[in-house]
Amino acid sequence: MESMVEENGSAVDPLSAGSQSGDAAPAIATSVQSLNRTQQQTHHLVASTSIVQLTLPTSGATQVQSVIQPNQQSVIQTATNIQPVAISKGNVILVSKPNSVIQTAQASLQTLQVVETGSDDSFSDSEESPEQRGGILTRRPSYKKILNDLGGGEITVIPAGTIQIATQGEGVPGLHTLTMSNAATAGGAIVHTLIVNNKTKNLGNTVSDNVPAYTGHGVVVEDAARKRELRLLKNRQAARECRRKKKEYIKCLENRVAILENRNQTLIEELKSLKQLCEPKTD
DNA sequence: ACAAATTGTCGTCATAGTCT
DNA sequence: AGACTATGACGACAATTTGT
Numbered sequence: 290m291e292s293m294v295e296e297n298g299s300a301v302d303p304l305s306a307g308s309q310s311g312d313a314a315p316a317i318a319t320s321v322q323s324l325n326r327t328q329q330q331t332h333h334l335v336a337s338t339s340i341v342q343l344t345l346p347t348s349g350a351t352q353v354q355s356v357i358q359p360n361q362q363s364v365i366q367t368a369t370n371i372q373p374v375a376i377s378k379g380n381v382i383l384v385s386k387p388n389s390v391i392q393t394a395q396a397s398l399q400t401l402q403v404v405e406t407g408s409d410d411s412f413s414d415s416e417e418s419p420e421q422r423g424g425i426l427t428r429r430p431s432y433k434k435i436l437n438d439l440g441g442g443e444i445t446v447i448p449a450g451t452i453q454i455a456t457q458g459e460g461v462p463g464l465h466t467l468t469m470s471n472a473a474t475a476g477g478a479i480v481h482t483l484i485v486n487n488k489t490k491n492l493g494n495t496v497s498d499n500v501p502a503y504t505g506h507g508v509v510v511e512d513a514a515r516k517r518e519l520r521l522l523k524n525r526q527a528a529r530e531c532r533r534k535k536k537e538y539i540k541c542l543e544n545r546v547a548i549l550e551n552r553n554q555t556l557i558e559e560l561k562s563l564k565q566l567c568e569p570k571t572d
Numbered sequence: 573a574c575a576a577a578t579t580g581t582c583g584t585c586a587t588a589g590t591c592t
Numbered sequence: 593a594g595a596c597t598a599t600g601a602c603g604a605c606a607a608t609t610t611g612t
Contacts, residue, residue, distance in 0.1 A: 525583060531599055
């Protein structure tokens with residue numbers, strides 16, 4: 290299956306439009322500064338976005354409204370219920386909900402997010418002011434929570450180009466397997482995800498795989514040093530995961546900016562033309 | 573070419589939040 | 593309630609950029 294993208298008459302490959310992912314700074318508060326630095330090397334994030342029309346031959350006259358950011362990940366926003374959408378370069382993305390956001394970076398799929406929205410406005414503002422949170426400075430909601438608030442489905446992206454998908458609500462619990470043919474690692478990657486009671490468990494290597502536990506008469510014996518090692522190891526991994534989620538969250542926000550700016554521009558132009566129509570003729 | 577400044581990444585700690 | 597997890601904050605270090 291091949292997709293055709295038209296932008297002012299010229300073909301554009303939305304997947305190749307993405308490139309360097311903007312590496313984020315340690316804190317959200319400073320992320321904009323950091324992104325600015327990254328974008329010195331790329332281009333300005335939103336300034337050069339453009340609308341393209343994706344024509345998908347096999348799905349009839351279906352069109353996808355997309356926002357293409359040069360040197361940034363692409364945003365593909367579906368205008369209608371079109372599923373599945375297949376895109377060149379070997380990535381097949383099944384979109385189960387309207388108004389989805391699909392992020393790609395370079396040739397390999399890096400982030401895939403399904404956002405269930407009635408309209409763009411349903412990007413709920415998950416960042417509350419301290420006042421809104423009760424007037425005291427408290428910890429912000431977790432990225433997981435924020436992203437869940439943004440959309441119905443939960444999709445976790447694993448660094449090595451693998452994708453882990455969990456279904457909530459109407460989803461059928463069970464073992465889900467997702468294979469990526471062009472994962473960053475050679476030969477692709479397969480992730481098995483076990484969903485039990487709406488909770489996701491990675492069936493890959495776990496922390497305990499790496500740290501041997503000594504058992505005696507069925508009782509796990511661990512000295513303080515071992516416990517500490519285990520704790521540090523877990524926390525190290527947790528920190529990595531947390532940073533990855535933070536980057537994902539920031540990308541999500543960037544996409545949101547791109548979509549909203551694009552929409553804003555459209556509305557401005559619409560307003561202009563309506564004004565012109567309403568203007569009394571002077572000659 | 574070199575030093576200083578800037579930025580990114582990582583490991584660790586502390587602790588709020590969540591789970592059992 | 594205690595164990596566990598997620599995340600902000602911090603410092604160390606490396607890589608990159610900038611000014612001279």
